[in-house]
Each structure stands twice: as C-alpha cells, then as structure tokens.
Amino acid sequence: MTDDAHGYQDSRTTRTRWSVFEPMGQEEVYDDVPEGDGNDSGVGGSGADDTPLDPLLVAVAGELRRPVELGPELDGRVMALVAAEPRPERDVSFAARPGAAGRLAARHGPTSAVARAWRWLSRPRLVQLSPLGGLAFASGLAALLLVALRSGTDTVQATSAPAAAASPVAAAAPVADSVQVIQFVLVAPDARTVALVGDFNDWQADATPMRAAASGRVWSVQVPLSAGRHRYAFVVDDERWVPDPSAPRAPGDDFGTPNSVVTVTERRS
Amino acid sequence: MSIPRRNLSRVLLLVAAAVIAAPSVSAADAQPVATPESRLASRLDAPTRNAVLAEVDSARRAGLPVAPLVDRALEGAGKRALGRAVSDADIVAAVRRLRVALGSAREALGSRADGTELAAGASALQADVPPATLVALGRARSSGSLTVPLSVLTDLVAIGVPADTAARTVIALARAQDAVLLAYQRDVERDIGIGALPAVAASVRAAGLEKITADGLLHSPGVPSSLNAAAGGKPRPPRKP
Structure with a gap:
C-alpha cells in the first residue's frame, strides 16, 4: 500500500484511488480506476473495458512522459564537476573503521606517523612472481625453517645437563650421540682456585676454571665430552695436581702425578 | 612497493643460498681443524716437539690413532708448567710407550677396532691386563x-x-x-x-x-x-x- 500526497493504492479492495494535485490547491478524486490494466501510463488506462480517459489526466500524463531536453553542454559540465571533486581517500573512513587501523587513527590521529605506517603496512599490493621467484621464495622459507629447527634442537640439547651429580659418569647427559655434558665436582674447602685439566682441554690449567658454590666448599664445572675414555685431574691454587677422589685412577702414570679417568658412553642407554 | 620480477627472483635466490650456506660456514669456523703440529707448537720446545711428532708419524703410518699421543705429550707439558719435574725425555718416552701399547691393542683387537677402542685397549694393557x-x-x-x-x-x-x-x-x-x-x-x-x-x-x-x-x-x-x-x-x- 502506498500513501503519499499524490495517491494511495488499497491492495485489499483492488480499487484504486488517485488524487491529482492541482496548482490551484484543489484536489480532484477519481475513483474506480482499474488497477494493473497494462497501460504504461500508470494512471488509468485504456483497458479492454473501454473506460473513457479523463482528458486532463491524459494531458498530465503526456506532459510527464515527454523527455526532458538536455543541452549538449550539460554532460561536459557534469564531468568537469566530477573531475574537480577530490578523490576519496581511504583515511576518509579510516577513523570510523573498526579494528587496528581505526584504533590507531583514533589514538594518534589519522595523519600521525603511526597511522600512516600502519596504512603503508596494511595496504594491499599486487606482487608478481615468476615460477622461479616463487621457487626461490619457497626454498628460502624452507631453509629458514630448517635453521630454526636445527638451532632449537641444539639449544635444548645443550641445556640438558643435570644440576648435580656425585661422579663424572653419573653426571652424563646426552647432547648428541657421541657428545655428553659431564659435570665434574671437587670438594675443596680451603681452595682459592680450582681448574679442570685433561685430554679435552690440552691439559691447560687456565682453560677450564671451576666455580665454587655459595658455601665455597664445592667446586664444579660442566664440560661436553665426546664418547670414549678421558684422563683428567684438578689443579688447586694453580700449583697442586689433585686426582678425582671419586673416580678411578688412570693407569700409566708416566709423569709421577696420578690422573683420574672418566668413560663417556656413545649414547645414554 | 614495486620490485621488478626478475630482480626479485634473484634476490630471493641469493637469500636462500645465503641461509643454506650460513650454518655450514659457521660450523666450519667453530671447529677449526687442529693438527698435532699446531697443538704442540706452543707447548714444547722444538727438539721435544720433533721427537713427539716422529712418534706421531710412526703411529699414523701404522694406522693407529694419533690424538692420544698428542694428549700424552701435552699432559707432560702441562704438569711441567705447574712445576713438576718432567723432562723432555720423560715426555717422549711416555709417548713412545703409549704408541707401543696402541700397537699391541691393535694386534689384540683386530683391524675392526676404532680409535677409542684402541685407546681403551692401550689403557688396559698399561694396567697390566x-x-x-x-x-x-x-x-x-x-x-x-x-x-x-x-x-x-x-x-x-x-x-x-x-x-x-x-x-x-x-x-x-x-x-x-x-x-x-x-x-x-x-x-x-x-x-x-x-x-x-x-x-x-x-x-x-x-x-x-x-x-x-x-x-x-x-x-x-x-x-x-x-x-x-x-x-x-x-x-x-x-x-x-
């Protein structure tokens, strides 16, 4: 049902009531105009019932149907006006848009560096890749993933040493199949410095200093060792050569000072 | 942002090659090869070093591991550095005894024994096994x-x-x-x-x-x-x- 100043249609009764607004303020009402009669005038019609049309109505309809003559310069003026309008920027609706961009614009202003940076980052771009470029990109990603996995594995393995152990063998923690982290411990309450020397550091007293616990009595250090049998000793106060009292002595004391020995297995079993 | 397609492919290929090559390069840098000569260079005087290297060459020719020999020489040098009475002759003699023990271990264990097994066997022999x-x-x-x-x-x-x-x-x-x-x-x-x-x-x-x-x-x-x-x-x- 329509209802405006010019007419209404009651769909319930199939009767149409048309009002034609007259310039003089009068309103004439025409009843019983058939609805949907196929007349494209929309106001009355020359249907099959041969109802005579009001001449005024025909005249008004004819006037309304007459095409408006537009001058050829109108198109030019309209296009000039359109071209003169500024192009709509994305940030016109930037602040009103929900999401990160809108929040950034609301917080920092639509022209702030943060908002502009975000617009630069979030603006979609068309990137063309050749098959070779795509292959290179994919291989680069795969290489990065491989490096990340490898470094992550190394990190986990390198930090898997036990906190404390009573003997070097019991302190073994796997790092790789052939390398394990061994913790060496010496109880030396009166020592000022303690260092570990052995086959693994070319017997250099300054290569592997040991650290004292808070009590100052227990000295320890962790060393990665390859699988096999390693001779070692402690150097206390830079002068005393001390074998490990909790480990077997190494045979073949060629230099008059005993050493200890630690056996590192191929892998933890 | 516009990168020419051809240049982009080259850049990506270079990046991929660099990423793949980086671990091997760093690993090579992290583990320099230490030769017996370089390990002994600053620890022994020239005559002693040459005598030890002669034992090392002899062991190498026999297919024996040479690292235990260098370790033994450095042990003597380390003890001497801490004031122990270790002579050059002691060092050379200790290295020679170990080379002989390694050879005996090779004979006992056979050719399938690797370096660590031979070193362990030599220790056993030196312990009177x-x-x-x-x-x-x-x-x-x-x-x-x-x-x-x-x-x-x-x-x-x-x-x-x-x-x-x-x-x-x-x-x-x-x-x-x-x-x-x-x-x-x-x-x-x-x-x-x-x-x-x-x-x-x-x-x-x-x-x-x-x-x-x-x-x-x-x-x-x-x-x-x-x-x-x-x-x-x-x-x-x-x-x-």
Whole structure:
C-alpha cells in the first residue's frame, strides 16, 4: 500500500484511488480506476473495458512522459564537476573503521606517523612472481625453517645437563650421540682456585676454571665430552695436581702425578 | 612497493643460498681443524716437539690413532708448567710407550677396532691386563663397541680387583649394554668403599648380573623391566590382569 500526497493504492479492495494535485490547491478524486490494466501510463488506462480517459489526466500524463531536453553542454559540465571533486581517500573512513587501523587513527590521529605506517603496512599490493621467484621464495622459507629447527634442537640439547651429580659418569647427559655434558665436582674447602685439566682441554690449567658454590666448599664445572675414555685431574691454587677422589685412577702414570679417568658412553642407554 | 620480477627472483635466490650456506660456514669456523703440529707448537720446545711428532708419524703410518699421543705429550707439558719435574725425555718416552701399547691393542683387537677402542685397549694393557684378555673380550662381545667393557676392565683393576677376576667378570658380562657395565663398576666401587674385598665385590656383583642376564631368569617377575631392557634382554610381555 502506498500513501503519499499524490495517491494511495488499497491492495485489499483492488480499487484504486488517485488524487491529482492541482496548482490551484484543489484536489480532484477519481475513483474506480482499474488497477494493473497494462497501460504504461500508470494512471488509468485504456483497458479492454473501454473506460473513457479523463482528458486532463491524459494531458498530465503526456506532459510527464515527454523527455526532458538536455543541452549538449550539460554532460561536459557534469564531468568537469566530477573531475574537480577530490578523490576519496581511504583515511576518509579510516577513523570510523573498526579494528587496528581505526584504533590507531583514533589514538594518534589519522595523519600521525603511526597511522600512516600502519596504512603503508596494511595496504594491499599486487606482487608478481615468476615460477622461479616463487621457487626461490619457497626454498628460502624452507631453509629458514630448517635453521630454526636445527638451532632449537641444539639449544635444548645443550641445556640438558643435570644440576648435580656425585661422579663424572653419573653426571652424563646426552647432547648428541657421541657428545655428553659431564659435570665434574671437587670438594675443596680451603681452595682459592680450582681448574679442570685433561685430554679435552690440552691439559691447560687456565682453560677450564671451576666455580665454587655459595658455601665455597664445592667446586664444579660442566664440560661436553665426546664418547670414549678421558684422563683428567684438578689443579688447586694453580700449583697442586689433585686426582678425582671419586673416580678411578688412570693407569700409566708416566709423569709421577696420578690422573683420574672418566668413560663417556656413545649414547645414554 | 614495486620490485621488478626478475630482480626479485634473484634476490630471493641469493637469500636462500645465503641461509643454506650460513650454518655450514659457521660450523666450519667453530671447529677449526687442529693438527698435532699446531697443538704442540706452543707447548714444547722444538727438539721435544720433533721427537713427539716422529712418534706421531710412526703411529699414523701404522694406522693407529694419533690424538692420544698428542694428549700424552701435552699432559707432560702441562704438569711441567705447574712445576713438576718432567723432562723432555720423560715426555717422549711416555709417548713412545703409549704408541707401543696402541700397537699391541691393535694386534689384540683386530683391524675392526676404532680409535677409542684402541685407546681403551692401550689403557688396559698399561694396567697390566694381558693381551689375551683383550682377545677374549673381543670374541665375547661380537657386536657393539668395546670401549666401555675395556674401560670397566681397566678401572676394576685400578681399584684393586685382581686382573684375572676383573677379566672373568667383564667377559661374562660382555653382552650387556654399556649402562649395565658402568653400573656394575659403580656398585663394585661402592662395595669396596664400604669395606668389601675387591675380588669378592666384583665376583658377587657379577654373579647377580649374570643371573639377571641369563635367559632362564630374564623374565622373572622380581627383575625390574628397565633393568631387563638395560641388560640387553628381551622385553617382557605385558602382564595380563
């Protein structure tokens, strides 16, 4: 049902009531105009019932149907006006848009560096890749993933040493199949410095200093060792050569000072 | 942002190549190859160094590992640096004795023995373990490394177990895994530490392990499954409820 100043249609009764607004303020009402009669005038019609049309109505309809003559310069003026309008920027609706961009614009202003940076980052771009470029990109990603996995594995393995152990063998923690982290411990309450020397550091007293616990009595250090049998000793106060009292002595004391020995297995079993 | 397609492909290829090559380059930098000459250069004077390098060359020609020889020379140098009375002749003699022991270990263990096994065998020989024991141990442990059995044998002798007793027990346990052998050694050390006779401790502990590793008792309910697995036995089937 329509209802405006010019007419209404009651769909319930199939009767149409048309009002034609007259310039003089009068309103004439025409009843019983058939609805949907196929007349494209929309106001009355020359249907099959041969109802005579009001001449005024025909005249008004004819006037309304007459095409408006537009001058050829109108198109030019309209296009000039359109071209003169500024192009709509994305940030016109930037602040009103929900999401990160809108929040950034609301917080920092639509022209702030943060908002502009975000617009630069979030603006979609068309990137063309050749098959070779795509292959290179994919291989680069795969290489990065491989490096990340490898470094992550190394990190986990390198930090898997036990906190404390009573003997070097019991302190073994796997790092790789052939390398394990061994913790060496010496109880030396009166020592000022303690260092570990052995086959693994070319017997250099300054290569592997040991650290004292808070009590100052227990000295320890962790060393990665390859699988096999390693001779070692402690150097206390830079002068005393001390074998490990909790480990077997190494045979073949060629230099008059005993050493200890630690056996590192191929892998933890 | 517009990158020419051809340049983008080249850049990506270069990045991929650099990423792939980086780990190998860093690994090569992290592990420089240390030659015997470089290890000995700053630790021994020239005559002693040359004498040691002659032993190293002799060992290399015989197919023996050379790292233990350099280690022994550096041990002497380190002790001398701390004021011990170690002469150049002592260092050269120690290196020569070790080379001879490595050669004997090679003869006893055969050509299949690797460097760590030969070093462990040389230690056993220097602990007065007869070469025949090495041969028997190699036969008893037909598969797997001999490094740990040889080390356990040597260490048992070092803590006072008679060589024949140590040889008998280790050969009897030769098929056990390395962890079992090392646990056996620790148990014997502990027993000796609380007053047991070394020979008795080694024999009793070995007898207990032999019972566990024997096929008839391998699946005994009293044996922990973890020990069964560590002893090289067959896994016990799950117990039915």
